[in-house]
Amino acid sequence: MTQTYDTVVVGGGIIAAAAGQHLAAAGYSTLLVERDDYGSGTSSKTSRLQHCGLGYLSAASGSISAFLARPRSAFECFSLMRRSMRGRAEFVRTSPDRVKPVTFVVPLTRENAIPRWKARLAFRLMTASDGGSVPLDLRILSAGEARMYPALQGMAGLESIRGAMTFTEYQYQWPERIVVDTVMKARAIGMEALNHTAVTALVREGDLWRVTLAAAEGPRDVLARAVVNCAGVWVDEITAIAGAPHIRKNTGEKGTNIVLRLPESLRGIGFETVTAAGAPFYLIPWGELHYVGPWDSASDGRPEGFRATEAEIAAILKQLGRLFPGFELRREDVLYSWAGVRPRSLARDGNGSTPAVQEHDLTDEGLPNVFTFTGGLLMTHRDAGRRLTRAVSRRLKPSGPPRPLDTASLSVMDGVTQASVAHAVLSEQACTLSDILRRRLSVGWESDLGLRHAETAAQFAAPHLGWTPEQTAAQVTAFIEETATEFGLRAPPC
Numbered sequence: 001m002t003q004t005y006d007t008v009v010v011g012g013g014i015i016a017a018a019a020g021q022h023l024a025a026a027g028y029s030t031l032l033v034e035r036d037d038y039g040s041g042t043s044s045k046t047s048r049l050q051h052c053g054l055g056y057l058s059a060a061s062g063s064i065s066a067f068l069a070r071p072r073s074a075f076e077c078f079s080l081m082r083r084s085m086r087g088r089a090e091f092v093r094t095s096p097d098r099v100k101p102v103t104f105v106v107p108l109t110r111e112n113a114i115p116r117w118k119a120r121l122a123f124r125l126m127t128a129s130d131g132g133s134v135p136l137d138l139r140i141l142s143a144g145e146a147r148m149y150p151a152l153q154g155m156a157g158l159e160s161i162r163g164a165m166t167f168t169e170y171q172y173q174w175p176e177r178i179v180v181d182t183v184m185k186a187r188a189i190g191m192e193a194l195n196h197t198a199v200t201a202l203v204r205e206g207d208l209w210r211v212t213l214a215a216a217e218g219p220r221d222v223l224a225r226a227v228v229n230c231a232g233v234w235v236d237e238i239t240a241i242a243g244a245p246h247i248r249k250n251t252g253e254k255g256t257n258i259v260l261r262l263p264e265s266l267r268g269i270g271f272e273t274v275t276a277a278g279a280p281f282y283l284i285p286w287g288e289l290h291y292v293g294p295w296d297s298a299s300d301g302r303p304e305g306f307r308a309t310e311a312e313i314a315a316i317l318k319q320l321g322r323l324f325p326g327f328e329l330r331r332e333d334v335l336y337s338w339a340g341v342r343p344r345s346l347a348r349d350g351n352g353s354t355p356a357v358q359e360h361d362l363t364d365e366g367l368p369n370v371f372t373f374t375g376g377l378l379m380t381h382r383d384a385g386r387r388l389t390r391a392v393s394r395r396l397k398p399s400g401p402p403r404p405l406d407t408a409s410l411s412v413m414d415g416v417t418q419a420s421v422a423h424a425v426l427s428e429q430a431c432t433l434s435d436i437l438r439r440r441l442s443v444g445w446e447s448d449l450g451l452r453h454a455e456t457a458a459q460f461a462a463p464h465l466g467w468t469p470e471q472t473a474a475q476v477t478a479f480i481e482e483t484a485t486e487f488g489l490r491a492p493p494c
């Protein structure tokens with residue numbers, strides 16, 4: 001008999017994981033389906049920041065006349081800032097081992113100067129938004145102090161700097177693992193989850209949706225009372241297979257980061273500014289290294305969106321050279337790179353994007369009990385899970401009782417050992433070497449991106465996954481290729 005669920009969640013990124021966990025906790029029988037591995041999409045290719053929301057405030061507070069001209073968009077920016085601050089407070093308190101505080105410095109230059117009172121007001125508003133439970137530690141430096149600040153040494157225009165601000169941001173050290181933690185915690189309260197399984201068809205059958213799933217073992221169908229489409233930049237593809245290609249809610253924006261070693265004066269410090277085009281630009285500490293970006297361009301979610309091009313790498317180096325001409329960084333200084341496609345809410349008129357982060361109930365647009373989410377962010381993922389669950393609850397009652405929602409992170413076994421690999425495969429659904437090294441064990445983010453552990457981990461995984469010697473060797477080759485194509489890092493010759 002075909003199994004029926006209250007909700008089928010499409011996707012296994014940060015938004016799907018949060019939605020699945022909140023739906024399961026509310027008592028909905030839920031199946032989450034991810035065509036690759038949990039957290040392997042955009043959620044693994046980000047700038048990894050739990051932003052405090054300052055960027056939204058500066059967008060909202062340009063000038064009084066700009067505010068009066070577009071009050072709705074200004075209020076939207078305020079509300080996004082509040083959600084960022086609340087998401088920050090909630091996440092830092094409940095999952096402290098998945099985030100790291102980082103001091104960021106923002107230079108106040110002639111082009112980028114904001115009056116001190118405005119900076120203080122912005123930080124007061126942000127502090128008030130979460131009750132000050134996770135301090136922002138704002139410090140405003142005078143021009144003289146900024147000129148002496150170690151991390152600003154070598155910056156263009158330092159002699160005419162007007163001051164600087166420093167404050168604490170939080171960095172997600174390992175967003176992919178947050179996705180895996182969330183899926184595993186949801187499974188512990190009854191959610192079912194399938195990775196390496198794609199949703200390929202959605203057909204209305206009476207009051208239900210027939211959902212076709214394709215996996216290596218072959219296709220099968222399940223039935224769902226509601227479909228929660230959290231496929232990130234691919235949400236419109238899912239609505240199209242449900243028979244509504246005209247419903248378009250998403251647009252994609254590619255972002256690229258490069259990884260390099262910056263001078264000692266910047267070690268452990270973040271640097272934030274805006275480009276001439278008004279886009280945010282960061283230097284973010286990454287162990288002894290930094291990642292720098294993002295560099296944004298349009299994209300539709302095709303595989304090229306998940307690889308940095310030479311032109312994008314050159315553009316980031318050029319921007320960095322403008323900021324810190326003394327560093328004289330060249331292409332050969334770039335150790336590796338990554339790129340991802342940000343899902344952005346499509347503007348109402350269909351042209352361009354809006355900063356909106358929102359759920360959509362598509363019932364009145366011809367898709368009964370289909371819900372989708374656009375513009376989802378790492379930093380407000382739990383809010384997204386709650387909002388989607390509320391939207392579903394307006395249409396359907398859960399078939400089961402509520403269950404405890406536990407958002408604490410799981411402990412991860414250290415290193416690549418027989419036990420840690422067996423745990424990744426047998427308890428956490430890892431199916432490939434990449435699943436094991438990048439999303440179950442943190443070694444996939446060491447400076448060689450896990451290459452030196454590939455052979456050993458593959459040998460440990462083989463008996464659990466039934467790999468023949470040829471399949472084991474193919475997994476190692478695939479991991480090396482992924483590291484080269486997605487990150488531009490080549491394995492050193494044997």
Ligand SMILES: Cc1cc2nc3c(=O)[nH]c(=O)nc-3n(C[C@H](O)[C@H](O)[C@H](O)COP(=O)(O)OP(=O)(O)OC[C@H]3O[C@@H](n4cnc5c(N)ncnc54)[C@H](O)[C@@H]3O)c2cc1C
Binds near residue numbers: 230
């Ligand atoms: C360069 C860059 C920097 C960013 N920096 C930050 C930051 O600092 N802080 C922050 O909060 N956010 C940041 N973001 C935004 C954030 O990363 C994303 O918006 C967020 O990860 C989106 O999560 P998601 O779950 O919607 O999408 P995804 O993680 O892409 O998940 C969607 C999943 O759906 C799956 N899927 C698609 N089709 C199907 C199908 N047919 N069947 C089954 N599964 C399917 C995909 O495989 C994918 O895994 C950044 C984004 C980029 C690109």
